Amino acid sequence: MTQPTRPDYPIADLMLKRTSPRAFSPEPMAPAALRQCLEALRWAPSCFNAQPWRLLVAPRQDEAAFAALTGCLVEGNRIWAAQASVIGVALAVSHFEHNGKPNAWAQHDVGLGLAQLNLQAVALGYATHLMGGFDKNAVRALANVPEGAEPLVAFVIGKEADPSVLPESLRDKECAPRTRKAQADWVFSTHYGTPLNLG
Amino acid sequence: MTQPTRPDYPIADLMLKRTSPRAFSPEPMAPAALRQCLEALRWAPSCFNAQPWRLLVAPRQDEAAFAALTGCLVEGNRIWAAQASVIGVALAVSHFEHNGKPNAWAQHDVGLGLAQLNLQAVALGYATHLMGGFDKNAVRALANVPEGAEPLVAFVIGKEADPSVLPESLRDKECAPRTRKAQADWVFSTHYGTPLNLG
Numbered sequence: 001m002t003q004p005t006r007p008d009y010p011i012a013d014l015m016l017k018r019t020s021p022r023a024f025s026p027e028p029m030a031p032a033a034l035r036q037c038l039e040a041l042r043w044a045p046s047c048f049n050a051q052p053w054r055l056l057v058a059p060r061q062d063e064a065a066f067a068a069l070t071g072c073l074v075e076g077n078r079i080w081a082a083q084a085s086v087i088g089v090a091l092a093v094s095h096f097e098h099n100g101k102p103n104a105w106a107q108h109d110v111g112l113g114l115a116q117l118n119l120q121a122v123a124l125g126y127a128t129h130l131m132g133g134f135d136k137n138a139v140r141a142l143a144n145v146p147e148g149a150e151p152l153v154a155f156v157i158g159k160e161a162d163p164s165v166l167p168e169s170l171r172d173k174e175c176a177p178r179t180r181k182a183q184a185d186w187v188f189s190t191h192y193g194t195p196l197n198l199g
Numbered sequence: 200m201t202q203p204t205r206p207d208y209p210i211a212d213l214m215l216k217r218t219s220p221r222a223f224s225p226e227p228m229a230p231a232a233l234r235q236c237l238e239a240l241r242w243a244p245s246c247f248n249a250q251p252w253r254l255l256v257a258p259r260q261d262e263a264a265f266a267a268l269t270g271c272l273v274e275g276n277r278i279w280a281a282q283a284s285v286i287g288v289a290l291a292v293s294h295f296e297h298n299g300k301p302n303a304w305a306q307h308d309v310g311l312g313l314a315q316l317n318l319q320a321v322a323l324g325y326a327t328h329l330m331g332g333f334d335k336n337a338v339r340a341l342a343n344v345p346e347g348a349e350p351l352v353a354f355v356i357g358k359e360a361d362p363s364v365l366p367e368s369l370r371d372k373e374c375a376p377r378t379r380k381a382q383a384d385w386v387f388s389t390h391y392g393t394p395l396n397l398g
Binding site for chain 1: 255
């Protein structure tokens with residue numbers, strides 16, 4: 001599974017530059033820049049244009065809110081995420097508003113939207129890091145989340161810092177090469193497991 | 200919910216230009232360009248770097264494979280999607296390979312990856328359209344999909360064409376303005392339902 005850090009085929013700069021760092025410099029993010037990141041998410045496509053994403057967001061300028069949301073992270077994330085500029089939790093609305101039926105693409109669409117947020121952050125000189133490690137029940141209680149909205153993923157946006165700001169235990173991880181499966185391991189023909197052959 | 204077509208805040212060109220058209224010009228896509236779109240997906244982040252995405256892909260040059268996959272779409276999608284250059288189905292691997300536990304972010308991560316595929320296609324002058332309307336069981340049977348991999352979303356990549364190529368019933372839809380909820384409707388403070396106030 002180990003692959004070189006560089007892509008095998010050229011990809012757009014925003015995606016090439018995107019990483020998920022842990023080393024952040026604790027500075028505020030300008031509100032206009034944060035709005036741009038949210039706007040990028042807003043224009044993502046979604047099934048029936050249902051836009052099943054909901055976000056809880058706290059900029060570090062709002063100390064109480066920022067502390068409350070970072071307090072919902074598992075400790076292993078909190079130690080570095082608390083240095084970021086913005087913390088958020090993305091929730092998925094599990095049913096369609098137009099007919100009340102389950103939305104089987106709600107989680108998919110939240111991920112799709114967050115990818116656009118990630119890339120807009122990169123475009124503005126920021127980095128993001130998405131996290132599964134947080135306490136969903138704590139988020140539910142803090143934000144009074146109603147039934148039908150499911151806390152799915154936490155994220156931070158911030159200015160990447162030198163890995164030396166991290167505790168030693170995280171520093172090596174931060175500097176490790178990025179790895180990905182080869183395309184042949186997951187891009188198949190119309191037979192699952194048979195690599196796509198484009199000649 | 201009706202909003203003007205233009206974003207309220209500036210977003211990156213790739214996202215501004217991204218749409219989900221139905222009008223496609225039936226021409227082949229160069230294999231190198233398709234590989235670039237797949238590569239963009241490949242470099243998406245995922246929970247524990249599990250890369251839970253698997254893709255079945257058929258370029259229109261491979262007539263049998265292309266017909267087999269388009270045959271899995273619901274008719275309302277097939278009538279326009281069959282004019283695209285590439286058709287695919289994205290599947291989510293439901294359990295982590297490293298410990299066998301359920302991956303609660305598998306669908307989320309597939310969506311996140313497809314967003315990168317979408318935007319790389321735009322960067323190369325192509326458009327994509329994701330679809331929930333397809334027969335999962337037909338895909339399972341066609342591709343011999345194993346347990347643990349869930350067909351989640353179908354997609355096409357192609358060159359956008361003039362809406363006049365569409366049947367009349369689809370033409371108005373193609374030209375309708377894009378709409379999105381306002382940020383205040385889904386970007387909340389640490390209290391669900393209360394719009395985030397950035398001063």
